[in-house]
Amino acid sequence: MFLSLLLTGFLTLVELNCENMFDCQHDSLKDDTEWMPEGKRKWTPARYWRKLNNIGQEILSCQQDGVPDLVALVEVENDSVLFDLTKRSLLRRAGYEYLMTESSDVRGIDVALLYQPMTFRPICYDYLDIKPLEGMRPTRDILYVQGETLNCDTLHIFVVHAPSRYAGEKQTRPNRKLIADRVLNAIQLLPINAKVIVAGDFNDEATDSALRYLEDNGLHNVTAGVKGLHGAKATYRYQGLWQSIDHVFVSTVLLNSVEQSFINDAPFLLEEDKKYGGVKPLRTFNGYRYQRGFSDHLPLVIRFRR
Numbered sequence: 503m504f505l506s507l508l509l510t511g512f513l514t515l516v517e518l519n520c521e522n523m524f525d526c527q528h529d530s531l532k533d534d535t536e537w538m539p540e541g542k543r544k545w546t547p548a549r550y551w552r553k554l555n556n557i558g559q560e561i562l563s564c565q566q567d568g569v570p571d572l573v574a575l576v577e578v579e580n581d582s583v584l585f586d587l588t589k590r591s592l593l594r595r596a597g598y599e600y601l602m603t604e605s606s607d608v609r610g611i612d613v614a615l616l617y618q619p620m621t622f623r624p625i626c627y628d629y630l631d632i633k634p635l636e637g638m639r640p641t642r643d644i645l646y647v648q649g650e651t652l653n654c655d656t657l658h659i660f661v662v663h664a665p666s667r668y669a670g671e672k673q674t675r676p677n678r679k680l681i682a683d684r685v686l687n688a689i690q691l692l693p694i695n696a697k698v699i700v701a702g703d704f705n706d707e708a709t710d711s712a713l714r715y716l717e718d719n720g721l722h723n724v725t726a727g728v729k730g731l732h733g734a735k736a737t738y739r740y741q742g743l744w745q746s747i748d749h750v751f752v753s754t755v756l757l758n759s760v761e762q763s764f765i766n767d768a769p770f771l772l773e774e775d776k777k778y779g780g781v782k783p784l785r786t787f788n789g790y791r792y793q794r795g796f797s798d799h800l801p802l803v804i805r806f807r808r
Contacts, residue, residue: 511807511808512761512805512806512807512808513571513572513621513622513651513652513805513806513808514564514565514570514571514572514803514804514805514806515570515571515572515573515574515699515701515750515803515804515805515806516561516564516565516570516572516573516574516766516801516802516803516804517573517574517576517701517702517725517748517749517750517801517802517804518557518560518561518573518574518575518576518748518797518799518801518802519575519576519577519663519703519737519738519748519797519798519799520557520575520576520577520578520797520799521577521785521786521796521797521798521799522537522577522611522786523553523554523557523575523577523578523579523583523587524537524545524550524579524583524610524611525537525550525579525580525582525583525586526538526539526545526546526547526550527582529579529580529610531610532607532608532609532610533608533609533610534579534609534610537579542790543787543790543792544792549792551586551591552794553786554583554586554587554590554591554592555591555592556786556794556795556796557587557591557796557797558587558591558592558593558596559592559770559796560766560771560796560797560801561573561593561596561616561801562592562593562596563766563768563770563771564766564801564803565803569596569597569618570618570803571617571618571621571622572615572616572617572618572622572659573598573615573616573617574613574614574615574659574661574701574702575613575614575615575616575661576613576661576663576702576703576748576799577611577663577703578602578611578612578613578614579610579611579612580604580610580612581602581604584600584602584614584616588600588616596618597618597619597620598616598617598618599616599617599619600614600615600616600617601614601615601617601624601627601645601647602614602615602645603629603642603643603644603645603661604629604643605629605631605632605640605641605642605643606631606640606641606643607640607641607642608639608640611642611663612642612643612663613642613643613644613645613661613662613663613702614645614661615645615647615659615661617647617649620652621651621652622649622650622651622652622657623649623650624647624648624649625648625649625650625656626647626648627645627646627647627648628646629643629644629645629646630643630644630645630646630660630684630685630688631643632644632680632681632684635676635677635680638665638677638680639665641663641664641665641677641681642662642663644660644661644662644681644684644685644688645659645660645661646658646659646660646688647659647661651808652808653808655697656696656697657697657698657699658689658692658696658697658698658699659698659699659700659701660685660688660698660699660700660701660702661701661702662681662685662700662701662702662703662704663702663703664677664678664681664702664703664704664705664706664712665677665678665681665705666705667705675710675711675712678704678705678706678710678712679711679712679715681704681712682712682713682715682716685700685716686715686716686719689720689721689753695753695755696753696755697752697753697755697756698721698751698752698753698756699750699751699752699756700716700721700750700751700752701749701750701751701802702748702749703747703748703799704747704748704749705747706747707745707746707747708723708726708727708746708749713749716751717751720753720754721751721752721753722751722752722753722754722757723749723750723751724750724751724752724757724760724763724804725746725748725749725750725763725802725804726746726749727746728746728763728764728765728802729764729765730764730765730766730767730800731764731767732767732768732769732772732781733767733772733780733781734765734767734772734781734783734800736765737765737799737800737801737802738783738798738799738800739775739782739783741778742775742777742778742779742780748799748802749802750763750802750804756806759806759807759808760804760805760806760807761805761806761807762803762804762805763802763803763804763805764802764803765800765801765802765803766800766801766802766803767781767800770784771783771784771796771800772784773795783795783796783797783798783799783800784796785797785798786798
């Protein structure tokens with residue numbers, strides 16, 4: 503296995519919202535019935551396995567010289583899905599292991615971290631649970647992983663999927679501030695010069711208050727303003743507008759180690775936006791019309807020098 507850190511002296515992190523990576527089985531404790539063969543999505547085993555292989559292809563395309571060392575994934579349903587992705591899909595020969603949350607999100611979606619055991623060794627991990635505000639739906643826990651890289655650096659990694667804006671941006675703003683508070687409170691318990699990475703779907707732009715709050719408290723957004731090479735101006739596009747809602751933050755001690763950050767907008771991940779012009783991510787569904795795509799988000803790629 504040719505890994506990036508072994509070959510090039512870099513460690514590569516990918517952040518990707520997978521867009522509803524559900525299996526075909528009903529969890530009686532979750533609202534996931536649309537992701538069954540008889541549900542609204544007609545989510546059959548064939549569609550499920552195509553989704554896994556598509557996500558695997560998307561991850562592998564993020565790096566030309568080997569495979570990414572770390573992959574922060576958002577919108578994955580459960581351990582079975584992660585097992586199938588890493589051990590039975592197109593990724594099966596990549597050698598990934600994984601850690602994930604098991605939170606109280608109503609639909610059953612969680613976050614995960616894939617890692618290469620040869621270049622990253624987990625020391626411990628935990629879930630940072632989120633106590634909902636009044637009127638707020640249960641949301642995703644934050645995944646925390648402490649681990650050691652090949653050159654004995656200790657990294658503290660947080661994977662986030664902040665609450666959406668479904669009920670309105672202003673009305674849900676406190677929900678996303680709650681996530682920022684939870685992350686910062688956890689970081690305050692770490693050593694002063696801890697090497698921290700916070701990655702995920704924040705459902706906020708870099709200039710929004712919750713993310714400015716993170717930066718005001720010592721984190722640096724190393725993906726603000728990044729673009730792709732094939733027309734993507736952000737990671738997500740809605741009604742013709744590109745939105746940067748996926749981000750990677752690092753602590754000050756890691757800032758000078760960032761060699762490169764970009765959006766992977768390989769042509770096969772895009773389709774023509776016939777209504778608004780330009781291109782957009784080739785997602786799995788357009789409404790309820792299945793179109794064999796990848797995700798409604800594009801991956802962020804960050805390369806750290808050793």
